[in-house]
Amino acid sequence: MKVPFYDATREYNFKKTEFDIEISKVLESGAFILGKQVYDFEEAVCRYTGAKYAVGVANGSDALLITSDILEYKNGAEILTPVFTFFASASCIARLQGKPVFCDVDEDTFCIDINDAEKRITEKTKGILPVHLFLQTTDMTTCMELAKKYHLTVLEDAAEAFGMKTKYNGEYIHSGLIGDFGIFSFFPTKTLGGYGDGGMIVTNNEELYKKAKSYRTHGSTKKYHHDYIGYNSRLDTLQAAILNIKLKHIDNAIQKRANHAAQYRELLKNIEEIKLPVIKTDNKEVNYVFCIKAHKRDELDSYLKSNEIGTSIYYPVPLHLQKCFEYLDYKKGDFPVAEKLCDSVLALPMFPELTEDEVSFVCEKIKRFFN
Numbered sequence: 148m149k150v151p152f153y154d155a156t157r158e159y160n161f162k163k164t165e166f167d168i169e170i171s172k173v174l175e176s177g178a179f180i181l182g183k184q185v186y187d188f189e190e191a192v193c194r195y196t197g198a199k200y201a202v203g204v205a206n207g208s209d210a211l212l213i214t215s216d217i218l219e220y221k222n223g224a225e226i227l228t229p230v231f232t233f234f235a236s237a238s239c240i241a242r243l244q245g246k247p248v249f250c251d252v253d254e255d256t257f258c259i260d261i262n263d264a265e266k267r268i269t270e271k272t273k274g275i276l277p278v279h280l281f282l283q284t285t286d287m288t289t290c291m292e293l294a295k296k297y298h299l300t301v302l303e304d305a306a307e308a309f310g311m312k313t314k315y316n317g318e319y320i321h322s323g324l325i326g327d328f329g330i331f332s333f334f335p336t337k338t339l340g341g342y343g344d345g346g347m348i349v350t351n352n353e354e355l356y357k358k359a360k361s362y363r364t365h366g367s368t369k370k371y372h373h374d375y376i377g378y379n380s381r382l383d384t385l386q387a388a389i390l391n392i393k394l395k396h397i398d399n400a401i402q403k404r405a406n407h408a409a410q411y412r413e414l415l416k417n418i419e420e421i422k423l424p425v426i427k428t429d430n431k432e433v434n435y436v437f438c439i440k441a442h443k444r445d446e447l448d449s450y451l452k453s454n455e456i457g458t459s460i461y462y463p464v465p466l467h468l469q470k471c472f473e474y475l476d477y478k479k480g481d482f483p484v485a486e487k488l489c490d491s492v493l494a495l496p497m498f499p500e501l502t503e504d505e506v507s508f509v510c511e512k513i514k515r516f517f518n
């Protein structure tokens with residue numbers, strides 16, 4: 148048996164007609180840039196998440212860059228961001244000449260450690276960029292308390308967090324909607340993934356929404372009239388057509404992920420050398436990635452790969468040790484939790500169309516490795 152880490156073709160083959168009809172409609176309409184499907188999808192995302200406003204952009208990284216620009220995370224402004232995350236959560240700040248101030252993460256949730264973040268605040272600190280990683284959101288109650296105390300703006304990187312909800316003021320709020328801005332990525336592997344790149348900015352603030360909308364078309368409010376120096380970054384109409392279909396099936400897809408996670412937990416629970424994911428935040432989780440912490444992680448990884456099981460290491464190198472961030476003057480040992488995670492975390496196959504037999508096979512091989 149061969150178990151892919153992720154396979155987009157299964158879903159396409161199951162729903163081929165549905166996808167083909169919607170893709171043809173775009174091709175026949177000839178409206179490729181900001182076609183009707185983009186606006187339909189923005190509305191559908193607002194309905195699903197409860198956001199007041201949504202702006203489709205080219206990808207999640209652009210969504211972070213545009214919102215960082217609007218919130219003025221630039222020209223020396225210091226922004227608190229976790230050191231254990233995907234590169235784009237920090238490059239958006241650095242690209243605008245802002246200064247990413249890395250913070251260690253919680254060893255269970257993998258999200259930013261708010262106590263550690265507070266210690267790093269100076270008078271130049273302007274914002275905080277919490278990232279909701281893999282399974283659960285950042286604890287937004289403590290995050291917002293910190294933001295209020297120090298007058299920080301909040302940009303939620305919810306690239307991986309479509310469908311996740313977090314308890315805030317007694318209610319479960321969809322990820323990305325508590326801070327000033329939130330962003331989603333529709334990179335193919337994401338919980339709501341397209342057949343190419345795609346991203347979205349969400350906010351409940353009308354003024355920020357208008358700016359974001361203008362920034363995606365070169366900062367214009369009227370054709371060829373530019374109020375800002377913006378970007379060329381729009382969600383592609385073909386991707387929007389595909390995402391409209393996928394959003395219709397999203398609850399079912401999330402449920403299937405949960406079933407796989409439950410099966411992994413059951414079959415792996417007695418292996419001492421493995422730690423299963425811990426849910427600590429009061430939230431409604433989504434199993435975007437199923438990450439175990441394993442002894443002899445690299446050996447286990449090679450063993451699974453040699454048995455034709457796809458795996459992934461998120462993330463092998465923490466951001467403070469990336470070559471391009473050498474100028475920030477961090478060193479090994481500065482972020483002990485994140486560094487430990489980088490050496491022990493291993494992501495197992497996880498996507499809705501995975502089968503029960505495949506999950507069993509993966510678990511059997513893991514057991515065999517440790518025996």
Ligand SMILES: *Cc1c(COP(=O)(O)O)cnc(C)c1O
Nearest residue numbers: 206207208233235306307332334
């Ligand atoms: C995927 C991801 C992004 C970037 O999204 P793209 O659409 O690939 O540009 C940003 N932040 C995090 C945490 C991500 O996982």
